[in-house]
Amino acid sequence: MLPLWSRAQQQDFRSRVRGCLLGGAIGDALGAGIEFESLERIRAAHGPQGVTGYVPAYGRRGTVTDDTQMVLFTMDGLIRAHVRRDGGAWHPPSDVHRAYLRWAATQSAWGPDEREPGLGWLGRQEWLYAERAPGTACLSGLTGPDAARPGTLEAPRNPHSKGCGTVMRAAPFGLLVAWEPQLVFQLAVECSVLTHGHPTGYLSAGAFAVIVHTVVRGGTLEEGVHLALALLSERPAHEETTAALRGALDAVRAGEPSAERVESLGEGWVAEEALAIGLYCALVAHDLRSGLLLAVNHSGDSDSTGAICGNLLGVLHGESALPPGLLAELEGRGTILELADDFVLELLHGPELHGPELPPDERAVWAGRYPTD
Template sequence: MTRVEQEAWRARVRGCLLGGAIGDALGGPVEFEDSPTILAAHPDGVRSFVSGSIGWPPGTITDDTQMTLFTVEGLIRAGVRTDRGLGFTFAVVQHAYDRWLDTQTLNGPSGERDGWLQAEQWLYARRAPGTTCLSALTQARQGNDRIPQFGAQAVNDSKGCGGVMRVAPFGLLPAWRWFDTESIFDAAADAAGYTHGHPTGKLASGALAALIHRICGGAELDKALDEVALMLAQRPHHEETSTALSRARQAAAAGTHSVQTVEQLGGGWVAEEALAIAVYAALACPAPEQFLDALALAVTHSGDSDSTGAICGNILGALHGETALPPELVFTVEGRPVILQLADDFALEFTQPERLHGDYGPHTPWTTRYPGW
């Protein structure tokens, strides 16, 4: 991989993570409002950060970005784990979600966890976390203070969007480090399954990760969607996700872009609808200079606005890179230093791991920061 290609990929990583956070923060304060109320206050759609409830200032992220950041950290730690000769173990990501659960049940770091992300006090704010994510991870603990064994799928029938809104980082894993798109699809679907047991919740998550992976590989958005559609068609129970994506593409091609069109695709509360709305908005406003137009379209509706905004931001951030992000939102979004630090550490782990931790090597500052489990 050339240096130029590596720099382009790093820009996609930063764009995807920061774009998702911006979309999340745009949509969070209006998530539980209906579209007439939103449009009365924002006739052109939500295009700037606004305040939410008490303790929710403009630019505040929600649980969508919180869990996405723990996904990133989990993947980095899975990369470090390969030093043990065990291969890349995606179940390490469930350990990361277990640490996220601490941030939603404790007032601050307990001192009993390792790694650095769980020590960030600002992540302990509860921003309407999904009940399915909370209950499934709590059940996985089996009455203990942490999950005793990682990798088991949730035993429920939920297809809520709490899986798809957090798996974009799987799509950022580079092809030159073992990761083909099919395996990315399946790994992201399994990761969504740690909390959401319905096949559609898993497949919509796998589809998003595969879409981002193909985009990061240089595919145009339409071409990447074609490839994802073929992958979906090969998997049992794909019909709901395939139909939702097909409807999104048809709506975008029709050329009439409005709140009404968004709401015809659903509310985004379930996985396939959240993915469809995000894809529709990205297709409707695909150019780099239309980034904010796409996010406004994705969040201005009577539904799960933070999740649809986050997913749309993930997609377009990966497509265009960080330079396309609206600067007036970039510099005020909550947690930007941590988001970018994780993005850069992710890039370091998957480009130059030998400079950070050698095979079976000694304890290093990097492995203190990212223990391999």
């Protein structure tokens, strides 16, 4: 539970959490329809500016991908970890791993199995049962006969993979505002190796979480980057991630933002490139819309770079800065808002929701939403 905050501080925190999740989902949806297209083909199909709003993907406009799905299940896992602490158990990577296993089930099942008591309310959202081009490492790390064994730093899953699936789901760790930055970094790392074991993959996730964490505490993006660089310097095999962050800062100073400058940072299929592109676009953004459009109009993993940029701009400016037209058409907006608010409730008022002094019938409400058995 967080220290006692004023009402204004609580409202600011909720706005930033909502902004982070919704901004990431908007960026994800903007890139979903052009994820596998080259910049040349994007411009040929949509004009010299590229896409300027949603384009159809998976049968409709405003559709999110596996990036947003995994962010939501990350939040679900973190909430359950805090609930479980009431019973004396405290190992958040285990709860996040179980949440990711529930996500993996949505990629093959037709819909929720109501006989499964551990689903919770998020696992019963039928719209989440849709395959949206999930990353190979994410799926292979969470399926198969060995899926119940969580990866660890000593024995990570997919030890040679540094795909961007580590980074695009890592923003929620940064929203643990009462934690120290070193612990936020470490948690993001330990939850990355559940599916991706290459150091650049998990260190990029740790760096991203620390940048989000700095901003949600009221700092700037630049301050977050410099703190991330300091923490990276203490880790072995940090060079690729460090170079990517420095490359993003150098690109900001290089001149007017452009798609070509974005492409100088890579395509975003691997973790450090996705982080660099999303960060660069957030740093140079005049507003959320311009930053998000810059983040998706390039040759590469447009939905993931858009999601990362959206997480950063959303946590920086809060939900009121989100483009209303894009927000109105966003798939799953109600679910995302509800989960964001539940996360805030848990962090601000956890004992009032499930503390041992509550009557059993009152504890059962939250336990039904976030079961820990």
